[in-house]
Amino acid sequence: MKLSGHDRSLAILSAALIALTCAAPSFAQDRLVNARIEKKLVLYHSPNVPDTQKILEGFRNKHPYIEIETYRSNGEKLIQKITTEARAGKNLADAYLLSGFQTWLLKGMGMLLQYPSPEREKVLAALKDAEGYWTGVYWNLEVIAYNTNMVRGSEIPKAWEDLLNPRWKTQIALEAEDVDWYTALLQLMGEEKGKEFMRKLAAQQPQIRSGHTLLAQLVGAGEFALAPTIRIHEAERMKVKGAPIEWTAIEPLAPNPPISVSIPKLTPHPNVAKLFTDFVLSREGQMIIYGLNRNPSRMDMPQPVPRAAQIRLMKMDYDQVVKNYSRYADAYRETFSIRQ
Numbered sequence: 001m002k003l004s005g006h007d008r009s010l011a012i013l014s015a016a017l018i019a020l021t022c023a024a025p026s027f028a029q030d031r032l033v034n035a036r037i038e039k040k041l042v043l044y045h046s047p048n049v050p051d052t053q054k055i056l057e058g059f060r061n062k063h064p065y066i067e068i069e070t071y072r073s074n075g076e077k078l079i080q081k082i083t084t085e086a087r088a089g090k091n092l093a094d095a096y097l098l099s100g101f102q103t104w105l106l107k108g109m110g111m112l113l114q115y116p117s118p119e120r121e122k123v124l125a126a127l128k129d130a131e132g133y134w135t136g137v138y139w140n141l142e143v144i145a146y147n148t149n150m151v152r153g154s155e156i157p158k159a160w161e162d163l164l165n166p167r168w169k170t171q172i173a174l175e176a177e178d179v180d181w182y183t184a185l186l187q188l189m190g191e192e193k194g195k196e197f198m199r200k201l202a203a204q205q206p207q208i209r210s211g212h213t214l215l216a217q218l219v220g221a222g223e224f225a226l227a228p229t230i231r232i233h234e235a236e237r238m239k240v241k242g243a244p245i246e247w248t249a250i251e252p253l254a255p256n257p258p259i260s261v262s263i264p265k266l267t268p269h270p271n272v273a274k275l276f277t278d279f280v281l282s283r284e285g286q287m288i289i290y291g292l293n294r295n296p297s298r299m300d301m302p303q304p305v306p307r308a309a310q311i312r313l314m315k316m317d318y319d320q321v322v323k324n325y326s327r328y329a330d331a332y333r334e335t336f337s338i339r340q
Contacts, residue, residue, distance in 0.1 A: 031271045035066065038269040041276055042069045044078055045097035047259055051292050052097065058288045059279050066272055075102040082264075086111060091266040094273040097280075100257025101180075103134045104322040113263040115274055119281035122298045126313040127258050136258030137280050138294040141308055142181060142212070143247040145219050145230035156248055160185065163228065164200050171225035172206040173215050174336060181229045182332040183321050184254035188314060198335050208338055220245040231256075232308050233293070252314035258297060 041059075045052050049072055056068055071093075073081070079102050085092055096103065106112050107129070116132030127136030144157055150171070157163055163172060186194035207224060209215055215227045216234045220243035235247045261280050263273045279285045286296040293304045303309040321328070333340065 031274060034271040035063065035269075035275050038272045039065055040067045040069070040094070040269050041272045042071070042092055042094045042268070043097065043276070044071050044073075044082065044093045044095075046073065046075045046078060046099055046102070047097055048072075051294070054292060055097075055280060055285065055288055058285060059276055062279060062284070063272075063275060066275075075099045078102065079105060082106065082111070083109070091264060091268055093264050094267045094269045095276050096262045096264065097137065097259060098262070100134070100136065100260050100318065101322070101325075103260045103262050104257075104318050106262065107133045108319065108322050111265050113265045113267060113270070113273075115263050115277060117274070117277050117281055119278050122300055123281060124297055124299055124313060126255055126315045127260075127297045129318070134260045134262040135277070135281055136255075136260050136297040137285075138289045138292075139258035139297055140231050140233065140256045140295060141249075141253060141311065141313075142229040142231055142256060143235070143249045143253070143311075144226055144228045145216060145235045145245055145247045146226035147219050147222050147224070148244045148246050150222060150225040157226070157250065158248075160189075160197060160250055163226075164197075164204065168204055168225060170205045170207065172201070172204055173218060173224040173227040174206045174208055175212055175215055175227075175229055176208050176210045176338055178229050179325070179329045179332050180254070180256060180321075182335075183325075183328045184314065184316060186328070187316060187320075188252070188254070195331070195335075198332075202335050202337070206336065208336060216245070232305050236305055249311045251312040253311055254314045254316050257318075 043056070052070065052072065056070070060066065060068060075098055078098060082093065112133045114132050117135065120128055120132070120135045123135055127139055128134065146156065155167070182198065185197065188194070189197060209218065212229065212231055213234055216230045216238060218224055219227050219230065220238050230247065232247065235245055238245050261277050263270070263277060267273045281298070283298065283301070286298050286301050289296045290301060290304065295303050295308065332338070
């Protein structure tokens with residue numbers, strides 16, 4: 001029987017769809033077969049050992065044939081280790097779990113493999129790059145925390161400009177390394193308007209301290225009325241203990257650089273690395289994250305603090321942040337007279 005042009009087009013389209021449908025399981029099956037051949041994962045990570053071990057236990061239960069080695073250090077030392085190994089022509093790690101900032105540095109240096117895991121479709125847009133080089137696994141958010149005995153009703157800030165009210169002179173606390181917050185507001189407001197806001201905020205004589213946990217404790221103790229960069233989980237923990245502390249969010253908010261998963265460009269075990277990436281971004285892996293009282297990055301997951309899930313997030317230009325980070329850090333310290 002001779003097919004019309006329209007029928008031939010439909011037949012070709014149907015064949016193509018069938019081929020694509022069959023190909024997806026084939027790719028997944030090939031990866032599993034090759035992972036069994038590679039049978040090893042070397043993970044470099046900056047999160048604490050107990051949390052990482054919980055994640056790896058879940059991965060090991062799913063893929064018991066894979067041998068796992070880990071190396072843990074802080075982000076700065078891991079960057080030094082990774083770049084030193086690269087210069088020596090050694091490619092030892094298969095996957096990274098690092099703070100977003102270190103991950104963005106590696107991406108900028110061209111040291112990451114592009115892998116758009118199918119699981120990242122469910123990840124919040126603010127917690128992944130467009131190209132598929134890195135994806136957030138869990139994240140945190142900094143909000144304005146205030147002492148409820150000192151800030152009440154209409155005094156609660158509803159816009160960033162409310163912090164410029166003379167009422168808050170000497171009553172605001174900032175963290176000495178709040179550069180991420182500084183850069184987020186410059187992107188939100190526009191650089192010039194943002195810098196002008198920061199200069200006016202500096203005229204409020206904010207008190208500078210080191211450590212966000214300390215800042216939260218001091219707000220709760222009434223040393224300051226409020227602080228704009230207190231992590232939600234810290235404020236909630238203090239509330240549970242009975243401290244007179246509450247928090248509010250001025251939207252949209254930029255999340256802290258998330259703990260992100262990425263793959264080295266020259267990973268020795270690429271199929272295992274991709275399996276691990278898929279796992280930590282899957283619902284199964286993200287349930288482990290939730291169980292650790294961390295904020296999962298997927299949109300279809302509950303959050304330890306349900307109210308936090310309702311906050312509108314801002315999508316940052318992280319490549320711009322990395323490119324200009326030293327300049328932003330210098331400007332932040334100069335504006336608020338912070339000595340290193």
